[in-house]
Amino acid sequence: MNKDRLEIAVRRLRPDEEEPDRLPLRWSTIARLLAFTSPHRLQRNALLGLCVFRAMALPGLAWLVGHIIRGPVAAGDGAAALRDLALFTACFLIADFALYWRIRLAHQIGENVLRDLRDRLMAHLLTQPLSFFHARRHGSLISRMISDIEAMRNGIQNNFFITFVSVGQMGCAAALMLLANPQLFLVLLAILPCLLLVHAFFRNKILHASRVQQETFSRVTSALAETVQGIRVTQGFAREDTNAGIFTRLVQSLANNVVKTASLTSLYLPLLELNAQGFMAALIGVGGWAALSGTGTGLGDLVTFFFLADLFFSPITIIGTQLSEATLAMAGAERYFRLLDTAPSWADRPTAVPCPPLKGEVEFRDVRFAYVAGRPVLHGISFVARPGQVIALVGHTGSGKSTLVGLLAKFHLPLTGQVLVDGHDLADLRQETLRRQMGFVFQQNFLFAGTIAENVKSARPEATDEEIRQTFRDLGCLDLIEDLPAGIHTPCSEKGRGLSMGQQQLVAFARALMADPRILVLDEATSAVDTLTEARLQVALARLMKGRTCFVVAHRLSTIRRADCVIVLADGRVVERGTHAELLALQGAYAGLHRDFLSATT
Template sequence: MSEKDNLGSTKPDEQPDKPLVRRMLNLVLAYRGRCVWVIILHLLLLILGLLGLSAAGMGVDIIRHRDNLSLVPIPFGLRPPESWTPMRLLCVMGGTILVVSLIRLGLFYYTKMTAARVVQDMMIRLRSDIYEKLQRLGFRFYDSHMSGGIINRVTSDVQLVRMFMDEVVLEGIILVLTLGISLAYMLSIHPGLTAACLATTPVLAISTYFFTRKVKPAMRRTRELYDHLILVLAENVQGIHVVKGFVREPQEVAKFDASNRKILEQQRWLFRISSFYNSSSGFLTYINMTVLIGFGGYLVMTDRLPLGSGMIVFYGLLGQFSNQVANLAAIANRLQMSFTGARRVFEVLDMPVEIKDAPKPVRLSRTRGSVEFENVTFGYDSGKPVLIDINLKVEPGQVVAIVGPTGAGKSTLLSLIPRFYEPQHGRVLIDGVDVRDLRLDDLRRNIGFVFQETFLFSNTVSANIAFGSPDSSPERVAQAARVAAAHNFVIELQKEYETIIGERGVGLSGGQRQRIALARAILLEPGILLLDDPTAAIDPQTESEIQVALSNVMSGRTTFIVSHRLSTLRRADSIVVIEKGRIAQVGTHEQLMNMPGHYRDMANIQFNILRRRVIQARPKHLPEETPQHAAWSTGHDENTQTQLNAHTTE
């Protein structure tokens, strides 16, 4: 299984819970002032709730002892005026409950809004931190991680970390306060009844411990399954043309359904164990209530416990206490979920940035365009070199073509110039300075890129061209498009340069996307241009248009171009042939055509393919000796010779 397949498969033991909790608490402590205020607000809500409960209990005692109000237990030794009737005192209790309820209503809304703002601020900051880190990570990270897992970390995993602050820390503190105050109040009413009713609490605590031990690995596995589901979905959406073209819709549905069912099975298992735990804790709660009815009822009937301010208030407190104890399972469950998300978020935040500026980087305002490879060896895996002992020097303004079989390392060679990767041995120099010593932003602003797979953003044509130079004027954008031979088709679009071209440039042809990519590179005014097979997947007519654009673009710039098309290669000042990671040949088109090797073999293959097409295109209905055939042959063979010359020598 590849590293990509193992994304997010952090084992429970890889990052112990205690350091993880400390790190997560540090996130919360950044907002400690506001969190303390939220806790104070919750404490006030709790006190107001107990005040309303006590008023309700006193109301029951007033009804029971309406003939002798002196028997009604009133806290703090307060006594109502003797002129007050039981009905008046009962109305005061009812009014107290109503006022307290209204205050709690407003306070509850304010508390929830305050807590939500704190949590949202933390989540936005964390999401921004992880996205910023993703921008700084090198290509090795993206090469070894699934896109679905990366997206999950920025979205749902950050939500799980939010859960820690909102539903674990804040709710956990509130739970402890509620348990403590409720327990103290119950003990003040009757210690013996409190002990009897809470005898099952240790059993519930032990079951909670084993429940969390069971849930922890299951939560981690669920996140891995979600990663795979998102990957399947993303690949299907991006490759929908391939799916439909090969009539693979049923198989793709089956693959998605299989991933979905794995998640369902995992969630069902979690639901079963959670349901068992909740049922058990509910059963223990009913045992507590049974003890209260039996023992508490006995105390009331023997006049050792008031009915209202004693048993009824105790009933409310016990229910509140039992609910909070039962909520321990939910908090433990959320804690494990937040652990799973936090591990994956911190994995990205802790990922070392391999490609970064030197301690004292050299500034590069404008490169002359000199590029040199000195004894460069590079491999994506250290034990499997892709490029071996590369030595190559390119003078400013030269056009260098890179040729070789598939997998020879051509694109890899280009990726070392802007430091997308760093060689294991040797160095790459620009203007005589090691690229590792240059300021990274300066280095890449001096290099223009046009990749084989053109990526355009879902934005306007103008925004895509100005992606690397967002402050460019419309005139500069249009001029770059003219140089790239893109202006004519852009002005025919519905809104010209303000036309939204859609995700990945949908709606434009391959040649049009490629020319916009060229314009994007030109607008940077780079001293070095890297073209990775820009005419690989386009038709001959579009290729001729791209060739015109390339001639404009390459003029006066050091250019590296990966290509297999001889019509492109013959324009180069020098052609470098790479085979099995090594430089096999270097020379001009004419020189290499006179040398045995890959380049001449490739040229002859293309030459023979073109000759065969020309022969097959001759009309068969004309007799060979007729004037009509001679006229066709003369005109067509002149055109054929021109094409053949373009594939051999000027």
């Protein structure tokens, strides 16, 4: 496999590869993020106070050392020296105590903000119509919720406050140096540009290298995930060697990139140190000469200067690291806010009313619909279903069956035309109140991670275990569920893994029956189950449908035969309608489909 194909193969799984993972700092975004600290303003303001204190504390201590040397030590006053030592000890204990609270409060605020960010996003996602989720990869929504918000955590908890303290510390140190000895301060100013140059040069190179390294790393994880998730396909198509080859090359390139970053860092740090040592040498030279020649610079000044200079230089690397990490947080924040700002493409009208108790009549009046503008998938669909009738929808794949039932559930709005239940236009009804009177069994049974009972309960949270058993009994299949290791409390992982296809369908039926809906929408699963299970499912299905208006996207002949009306769809149009017998007699589209059904099931 050549390198390009290798990259394509691996990149497919990476979410948001088109999105930059770093962005320059933008004040409006920072301000918006900081606004999330407002509900915790007491803590935040205390924290800012602590930050200001921390910024002054260490330079202040350094200054105090100089003061002790210049004063009591130079004068040989032991008692005063001891007293000042006690003061010094008290000061650094207070400074350390402040550091403890600074870190602790930053973490508390960070966690609170994170929780609020996640709550906000979740609430926002839940207001979005189905089309929103169709238009996005689930992976990208998950990375907004997980990694982007994590990146923002670092931005709030560390980057912001540490930079704040570090810049403050540099400022205080500089001010005190200037105050203590303007002459020596000039030495500092002379050496500073060299330092900043080295810093800027290497920072960019290291940033770039570590970005490449991260990219390779995420490719390694994607490749791993792809191999594990697709292990059946890998083994089935005997692709083990190919996949192992891709992996080897990726791991090698990761190793190369790590070494590259490390070699840059290993050059950068000594150069920085060289600069700082150069500064110290210059300081000793200039300061020592000044002290010896008695120009007023004392030993105390020199010591103060050494300490202060260190407090001035050491934050430079810290600030650099924090700012570069902040660009990660910034990219995360921008993506997060963009998602949060995505208005729903449609919502219930403000005048929408709760759905009244339904009898179950459904009417489609000349309904047209398109997922993508200009590419209609349903054209002028009209029909009426009386309460209690079973309507079977048949048609080739892509003919619009699922779309039609999606419109009935108000998952989408018709482009033109109306969908009515008991004479009420769905456009005038509140979605959730409508769906409460509807039951769904989807084409892909989705079960939540939890037990069978918990899944059935999602239709009616207050249901008791006995009611759940009764539901399975009503479906005529309690024995099948009781045979499972823990009966109705058997766990199923998300998407129902751990249960067979037939068992998953039964749980989905029970969930729908538990809701006791007036209108039942059933997108029959096409998955094959053995004939015995199939017979049991048929019984369960018949019981589930009894006495309700049912829309069944049918793949089973038995379901179609039972229908009061079969609607045949082709390319988004109703081409035939009638009972199974009537349609067979027509010898048209349905007869053709029927032949396919028969040949598929024999």
